[in-house]
Amino acid sequence: MRLSPVIAAAIIAGVAVRVALLFAPPSFLTDVSYYDAEAVSYLAQGIDPYGALYTAPSGLATAGASAVFAYPPGVFAFLVPGWAAGDPRLGLVLCDLVVAAAFLLMRGGRPGLHASVFLLFPLTVVFSNWFLNNSLPAIAFLSVAVLLESRGHPKAASVLWGTAMAASQEAWFIFPLYVYYSLRKGRGAEVLVTVAAALAIVSPFLLWNPSAFVYDTVFFQFTRHAPAFLYSGPFGLSVNPSLEGVLIWIGVSAPLAVRAGLFLLALVASLMWLGKSLSSLMLASSLFTAMGLFLLAGNFFWSYLELPMVTLLAWSALRRVESQREPPESFNA
Numbered sequence: 001m002r003l004s005p006v007i008a009a010a011i012i013a014g015v016a017v018r019v020a021l022l023f024a025p026p027s028f029l030t031d032v033s034y035y036d037a038e039a040v041s042y043l044a045q046g047i048d049p050y051g052a053l054y055t056a057p058s059g060l061a062t063a064g065a066s067a068v069f070a071y072p073p074g075v076f077a078f079l080v081p082g083w084a085a086g087d088p089r090l091g092l093v094l095c096d097l098v099v100a101a102a103f104l105l106m107r108g109g110r111p112g113l114h115a116s117v118f119l120l121f122p123l124t125v126v127f128s129n130w131f132l133n134n135s136l137p138a139i140a141f142l143s144v145a146v147l148l149e150s151r152g153h154p155k156a157a158s159v160l161w162g163t164a165m166a167a168s169q170e171a172w173f174i175f176p177l178y179v180y181y182s183l184r185k186g187r188g189a190e191v192l193v194t195v196a197a198a199l200a201i202v203s204p205f206l207l208w209n210p211s212a213f214v215y216d217t218v219f220f221q222f223t224r225h226a227p228a229f230l231y232s233g234p235f236g237l238s239v240n241p242s243l244e245g246v247l248i249w250i251g252v253s254a255p256l257a258v259r260a261g262l263f264l265l266a267l268v269a270s271l272m273w274l275g276k277s278l279s280s281l282m283l284a285s286s287l288f289t290a291m292g293l294f295l296l297a298g299n300f301f302w303s304y305l306e307l308p309m310v311t312l313l314a315w316s317a318l319r320r321v322e323s324q325r326e327p328p329e330s331f332n333a
Contacts, residue, residue: 013120014116028132032132040079051067051213064223065220067212068215073166099140114313158187158193175194176267177271227299243262270287279314283319
């Protein structure tokens with residue numbers, strides 16, 4: 001792999017910015033850092049982090065979430081190292097570096113370009129240093145899964161697909177597309193490995209306190225307050241670009257059943273459009289995840305778009321080499 005001096009400099013700059021910010025006093029924009037630190041502390045003490053009590057500054061605290069840790073347990077794979085090192089940002093910055101490394105090693109066109117775009121995009125820095133996007137561990141696992149898949153190692157990749165599912169609800173949106181993609185390639189065994197990997201991580205926490213775990217990671221997302229499209233937040237005027245936010249803004253609302261029906265229609269359309277190539281899986285995943293979050297999320301945070309952004313970059317990285325290696329493919333093939 002040869003990188004041009006400009007691309008190499010861009011990658012170095014993206015890494016240097018993250019490392020430099022780790023030495024700056026943290027200035028968190030949400031309550032996520034407090035939840036992360038306390039959840040890892042509970043875990044270290046042998047206390048179930050799901051259903052435990054959490055504290056955060058009143059200006060940042062999420063209403064109704066004082067006893068809710070809303071993230072699947074796979075996040076601890078990166079949160080624990082950060083906590084052990086004394087800075088909750090460290091684990092998420094490491095996730096960024098894993099994603100960039102996956103792009104550099106991915107079998108596709110211009111890998112350095114995609115790594116540098118990811119590292120230098122301003123919001124990716126915000127999401128690892130100030131906003132603390134807890135979807136980053138799942139994004140890191142997915143990136144390595146795509147890397148392994150692109151290099152012809154679907155069995156190893158299937159373990160990472162499952163690990164990603166156990167790390168973030170956003171990865172669940174990709175799972176039905178991944179299953180369809182795998183079955184069309186005759187890889188039913190890999191799907192079973194994916195499910196087994198996810199269950200191996202989730203089951204201990206689910207069995208620890210089933211009701212708290214299910215409420216925290218599933219039902220809380222649908223019961224939390226949905227603000228209007230424009231609302232007053234901790235930092236002034238904020239935007240909630242979800243379907244529910246737009247509807248509330250104009251004075252109406254859509255029941256969850258209606259939004260779930262629209263979500264299923266979007267899923268069917270995505271499956272019909274999905275092709276057999278890995279790049280088509282990435283493109284369909286990017287579009288469907290963004291659309292699904294728009295439809296289902298009551299409060300749509302901008303960090304939700306980081307996973308669709310990474311899968312879109314993966315599509316861009318993979319499509320050139322696939323077009324050179326294979327004849328043109330119909331998405332309905």
